[in-house]
Amino acid sequence: MRRVEGERGPGGRRLAAAVAVALVLVHLVRGAGRVVAEPAAGVAVVAACLVLAGLQLRHTRGAAGWGGWAAVEVGVGFLAVGPLGVSVGLLCLPAASLLLERRRVLLALLVAGAAAVEAGRAAEPREVVDLLLTVALGGAMLYAVTALALLAGRVHGARLELAASAVTDERLRIASALGSGLDAGMARIREAAERRDPAALDGLIDTAQRTLGAVRAAAAELRSLSLAPEAASARALLGSAGIAADLRIGHREPLGPAGTVLAVVLREAVTAVVRVGDARRCEVSTEERAGRVVLRVVSDGVPTAALGADVLDDLAERVRAVGGRLAAGLEPDGRFAVEASVAVAPAPAAVDPPELRTALGLYWFLLAVFCAKALMFVPPSRLWLGAGCVAVFCAFQVRFSIRDATRHARAALLASAVLALLPLPWLGRNWIGAAGILAGSLLIALPLRAGAAAAVAVVAAAGVVGGHGPVPVLLTAVSALVTCVVVYAVLRLVRLVRELQRAAAGRRAAAVVTERLRAARDLHDLLGHGLTAILLRAELARRLADGDPARCRAELAGIARLAERGRAELGALADDGPRLSFTAELASAAAVLEAAGIVVELEDGPVPDAAGAVLGVVLREAVTNVLRHSRARHARIAVSAAGGAVRLEVENDGVGADVTAPGSGIGGLTVRLAGAGGTLAAGPDDGWYLLRAEVPLR
Template sequence: MTRTARLTVVTVLASCAAVYLLAAPSRTEGGIRLGAAVVVIVAACAVQLVWIVPGLARFRGPWAVALQGGLAYASVLASGTSVGLLGFVAGSLLLVSAWPAAIAVAGTAAVIEAGRSAGAAGTVDATITMVLTGLLVYGLVRLADRAADTAAARLPLTVAAVERERLRIAAELNEGLGRGLETIIEGSRRALDRPAEIGAVLEVARRSLADARTAAAAFRGLSLAPEAAAARALLAAAGIEAEIRTGHAEPLGPGGALLATVLREAVTDVVRQGTAARCVIETAEADGTVRLRVANDGEPTAARGADGLAEAAARVEAAGGAFATGLGPDGWFAVEAAAAAGDRPVNVPDRAAYWLSVTVLAAVLAGFCAKGLLQLEPGPGALAAATAVLPLVAALRLHRTGGAFRPRVWTLILTVQALLTFVPLLWFGAGWLGVPGFFAGTLLVVLPGRAGTPLVAAVLAGVAVAGGALSPDPARLVNYVISTLVTALVVYGLVRLARLVSDLQDAGAGLARAATVEERLRAARDLHDLLGHSLAAILLKCELARRLAVPDPDRARAELAEVVEMAGRARADLRTATGGDDPETSLDEEARSARSVLAAAGAEVVLDLGHGDLPAPASAVLGTVLREAVTNILRHSAARHCAIATVRREDGTVLLTVENDGLDPRAPRTPPGAGIGNLTTRLASFGGTLTARADGHGRFRLEATVTLDAGASPEAPAARISVSA
């Protein structure tokens, strides 16, 4: 985009310079003088490139301005070139913040033109042209610089947004979970001598585990995207066609967690009813409010559809949001909820560059209006009518300068502007031929190239026809056409640059928001996968130590010693969740920990590790998978036997299997939790696959693979997930 911005600047300024080149033959006599004048004009305008081309930046400064000024004044004084050429010098002076000198150049231009022109109108017209050229040079170059700065700032903006989010996450987690872990460590050490006093530590461990799960859900809930993806997967597994229409920006504030809960419960209800064939999930955002709508075609009555959603409705309404259910005219049942978006961690960037372009464009339009009034022939009411119509034309050009193309609105605007552009020619004559350039510029801005270019050509042809009918002078006819084209390019260039800068700002903010969402989801994954497992294991060990305190104090002390060690690892997990270094997790360590934890829960564990030496990243990700699998066994099953096995295949993959016998075949099917999705995300960096399924006889088997030569890469293919029950 920055290259496009600078190319736009060069095109517009080159078209301005072309006006002076085309006028040179009529102002300079003699072939040698004409050739010299052309060379000097080209050189004076070419100096402007040092402020446009980044590779020439080292030549910027007073010497470049002095060279350009010498060439421009030589051309104006020696060859009779229009004083408008001095606008390039004035623009360069503005770029180096020498505005008093720029004003002085404008004064000299007025003096020079006064000595040439027969009347004051000609002097004022030429001076206005010079000032407009200076404003164009300054405005266009500054906009191009702003586009480059905005593009360069996207990465720092993203990094800064992530760092701010990490600090916020760290402040939240260290305050509660950090203190809880310290209490667990200190209490467990004290209880080594008095195991019966482990009860206080047990309560802290239980509370810390609940806090970790709540924080993970909150971080995940602040973004609707993961919940929408989970909803799509759940609906697809139930054979329901899902359509998701996203109309909000992420990350959301606290209201996002509320809407995520509503989405989860609404979709779960659709699956539970089992009568829908299609489900549409829509989000929208306006005026600080995010709205969610979940509609399906399977509910026969509004009352039946609302069953099971009372709790979600109460939570939304208690938070000041809105909740409604009902059948629509199409017979679809809809759940609608709205909540405040809240404070955003990434603010919308300032629009200074856009308003700079609007200001410069307004100044240019005002200047052209003034020039048009000066060129009108005096007549009854002519000046008054033109004074009323010209500002209206300019206002139409400024209207919705940065807006998107809307056919109905712009059709009306273009129709009105076309009428105001050509109809007044019948009264104002040749003096009105400077106005069609505004209309041509509007066409370039609003319409796509394939439609706008032919229409601009038609406008130029219309100017040529009107000019030929109003003036027999070929030179003036050429000047009318060229001036129309230059005005169109000026309008297009200013608006195009403003939109480029605006697009870059929005893109930068979008990247920062996406990175912030990803950071929250990363924290949620780490809390769930790493810290959640550690705290669950600590809780289990503390409970076991409490039960063994009286009958087997030595065994209780051994369990407490493991609690101290686990709490130390949990502190490392907390640093990871708050943006610290990655945990030093390995598959072998997790396998030993899994055997210990499952044995403490009364399960017999069989380990068969045949993976050999693994690269650290692959070992870490499989260790995380094993940790999550063990956590799920502890939370969701009553396993008595568990088999953990790994094997290195000949195709360069490693397979991890975890199988247990604790699944109740009579239990209702539930949607996959966050853990499965988290593991899928982690395995995606290694071209991995994840399969979790029940065999219908009380056994549950999880399989995960990683490709050893894939490496952790954001370009790696997404992991495939298969979940069945």
């Protein structure tokens, strides 16, 4: 219910060790009490208890060790309960070890031996049954706690491995889904270009256009799981227009199809804010409300012109198509707000691993044994009172401790406290277990300090009410404390394992989203830009087909090279990402710009491979923006290294009223550069449009 988030596997091992110590505590206290009257026997009992607790710790460390240690535990245990006269309940420690090591034969011999020893001591059969139940209960609970601690350690240790495996699986799935269609398109483009036949240009251009459409659709589908790329684009777009951007992201990802619709709403709303141009501040926020993700874009610009009716109608229709809602209007403070909400599919329910189901089953066993032991010593005349108290108390435990219900939890705790303490004088010695169970539940249900104080108070009260005289009071309190520690450890570890599972699932989901976004960026930045360059050169070749056949064939040769490189980049999606040669990218960029009739000035310099791989992508995006969004006639590309960083500048003289803001791809580049520790800036500069990217040298 709380305080689980930062805990790790070693914390679980400490809990298991605490339970082992707690289970020998009563015997240890009694042994220490014998030291004055029987020094040798008292010291031997204390030593046996410490040895058994120490041997139990080998399981919490997950070490198999020498296979004969279980037999040693059994021998030490029977030495203590036989010649030294210790209670048979001490055998719960070797019983837990035999359960953990699956020594069924030895476990059967231990149970038979314990029954024989107790039969020789007990005055009546129910005493024998009571002690055997104590051994079974202690052994089962220690087994459960130790198994949960080891499970928590494995889940915690495997979280990175699981995330890496999820990334690998997703990478292969993406490569398989994209490889056939897109690779076939690039292959057809290359084959048509290699024929050097101008008559094939129309078919080549048609194939390139369809392949480019498929690339953009695939990239959009990959991006749809997350609003992060569109949020980065929105920040860059607003910043370039001089509008202060305040982004507050409060939803969990992945979003699935809802992400695609909300990304469109975000893009259109922010573009409208920039287009109107009089806003000074824009707030973008997301949150989850009752199974829906709500996106709000609020600006202080002109409210009536923030969105045209046609744009708003189109957005509303798209949002309604997926079962969502969209509204726009003035806020009480006079700002204009666009709000869209879309339902998201609930995350699939987590399936408990077998060890966790076993531990929960053993907790049910604890309650069942508690019921049996509690009713065993209730006087017949009060059996109805005991049965009622047991039924109500266990019902509270099932609902508020095992199932984690929160409604009426405080009232249930108060009722449980009354049931645990008030009937103690009338329901016999074994009702003390109720106080221990309550104390353990209080440690789980309340904040740490309050829970500890309440648990200590319950244990002390149980000792005072259930004991008569200093020694019985102490032993009763210690017995309640042992039950408290066992209950707390089981419930705590159940919550810890579930929290670790949720954290691992969240890490896997985040890793998959990150991998899909990487693939989307690579498709957009590499293959998409390559196809844009192919289309541009194909159009140029078609214009040159009649007047300059030689240059037309040269352009077709260049197209074939671009198509082959595109196929290689597509294959690299199954790896960590394409590694670009910046020198090749620079030459390609200059050729594409010159093919478009733009005079290019190059200021080249050495670029390390790591920085070149990132800057090559930036260069492609910059060149594509020059071709798409400007009327440039001159361009300058400069690369320099200074101050521990490599800087790329791409500027052109095609600045116009409609191109003062960067394209949406700039947001993706910002994210990519941030991952490499770099920065990106873009905007008008002295009559030209300048894009500047810096990547630190490593």
